[in-house]
Amino acid sequence: MILDPFEYYAPISLDEAFDIASSIGGDFKFLAGGQTLIPMMKMNLIKVSSIIDLKKIRSLYFLEEDKGWIRIGSLVRHAEISESELIKKHLPILSYAAGKIAHQLVRNRGTIGGSISFGHYAADLCVVALLLNAKIEVIRKGSTRYVEADKFFIGPLTTDLRQDEIVKSISFKIPEEKYGWSFNKLVLSHGDFPLLITAVILKKDEDKKESGVITDIKIALGGVADTVVRAKEVEEFLIGKEVTEENVLKASKLASSIYNPSSTLEFSSNYMKRMVEVYLKRSIIQAYNRAQG
Ligand SMILES: Cc1cc2nc3c(=O)[nH]c(=O)nc-3n(C[C@H](O)[C@H](O)[C@H](O)COP(=O)(O)OP(=O)(O)OC[C@H]3O[C@@H](n4cnc5c(N)ncnc54)[C@H](O)[C@@H]3O)c2cc1C
Structure with a gap:
């Protein structure tokens, strides 16, 4: 259960993260809450030579209502989603599901971006994202694309995400009618x-x-x-x-x-x-x- 050595980077902006990614190349991974990546590395199921920790990048951390959508930055944690009054009001199923993930310790660290990016076939937030056909904002240096959830989860632990791309946000349309x-x-x-x-x-x-x-x-x-x-x-x-x-x-x-x-x-x-x-x-x-x- 001891981790193999790896290089650790903690950029404070997206530009810096992308610069690091392009300069190191190879088998790096982005790190968010670490609730999946670190256990997988400990079990030797994932091997990396470098980790680029996203946690200091403030622009990945927001939760807002915007023109009929709820936009959630990828670093927002499960606990924050379950407790948000905005989400309780407009997307009660998302609030409920986030509050049922594992236990409080995992919910305090695990992020929506990490959960969606990993794309596990039985992950609570992946199911809700697919149900509500969330819009996933994917960025790489100089470009942004939006992928609907029904095109994002494409196979066993496989998403539409490329290695050098970061999920910036996940947006959910506020239902106009009563469901x-x-x-x-x-x-x-x-x-x-x-x-x-x-x-x-x-x-x-x-x-x-x-x-x-x-x-x-x-x-x-x-x-x-x-x-x-x-x-x-x-x-x-x-x-x-x-x-x-x-x-x-x-x-x-x-x-x-x-x-x-x-x-x-x-x-x-x-x-x-x-x-x-x-x-x-x-x-x-x-x-x-x-x-x-
Ligand atoms: C004991 C335990 C029980 C759990 N139980 C449940 C459960 O019941 N239901 C459930 O759904 N989940 C469960 N999880 C998983 C948990 O929800 C994780 O937090 C989540 O899957 C990953 O989020 P993270 O922020 O920890 O991501 P990390 O572990 O940091 O990263 C996971 C993967 O996503 C990539 N990644 C992370 N953020 C981004 C980003 N913004 N852009 C691009 N790539 C990114 C990483 O490179 C990595 O490959 C459990 C975890 C543990 C340890």
Whole structure:
């Protein structure tokens, strides 16, 4: 568990960070909260010759409302996201999910930029970013590009990010209409990495108070494939349907027939498939109930 030696740089501006990156080249990594990178280095799963620590770069640290969007600088920590009144008001699912990551020590250090850049297939904030199709601001020296979350998470621990690019911010559109939401995850014990996440936002027909018809729904899942996924077939099945026991069950079974989560040390793939059904059913009903209230 002892780290191999590496060069350490702590720039105070983005320009300085990019200058260092281009001068050292090779197998460097940017460092944010260190809650993934450092454990992976300790376990010899990632080897680097240099680390460029981003933490002193003030321009990566902001949380603001801007023309109908919430813009979050990449260095904002999970704890700050969960406690932000702005996020609680406009994006309660994001606040809730950030507050459920691991435990307080991890939330005090881990950053949204680190989580999104790493792109783990069951990371809480990757699931929410995909669900809400967040816009990711990616910069390199002299250029900026914006990538929507559904094009950012592209494979097993693989994102659209190049080695010399930095995620500057993640923006979420403030919903203009009322949505119900739900975020559920299966963990072995408190603080563990999720085995499965089901996240739903849903809009119902306002005219039908009792048995509402779903007019819009988005479903994102973590832990069912090699990256986070949108369950588009299930969304299509549910749009225009009433939220009845039968329809919700059919939708959940459809999801569990599509995805084949890997077996874990504790659970078989078949058990995980069954959990997809159970958790998604729960999430659809919770989101529907919130849309009513
Ligand atoms: C005990 C433990 C439990 C955890 N449980 C959970 C959990 O339940 N759910 C969950 O979602 N996560 C969990 N995590 C992971 C945690 O959320 C991490 O904080 C997060 O994944 C990475 O954020 P970080 O700021 O620590 O990034 P780092 O570890 O510093 O970096 C992670 C990767 O992203 C790159 N990177 C970081 N910032 C940027 C940037 N701005 N631009 C470009 N590249 C960048 C780094 O080069 C590195 O490859 C857990 C971690 C630990 C240690």
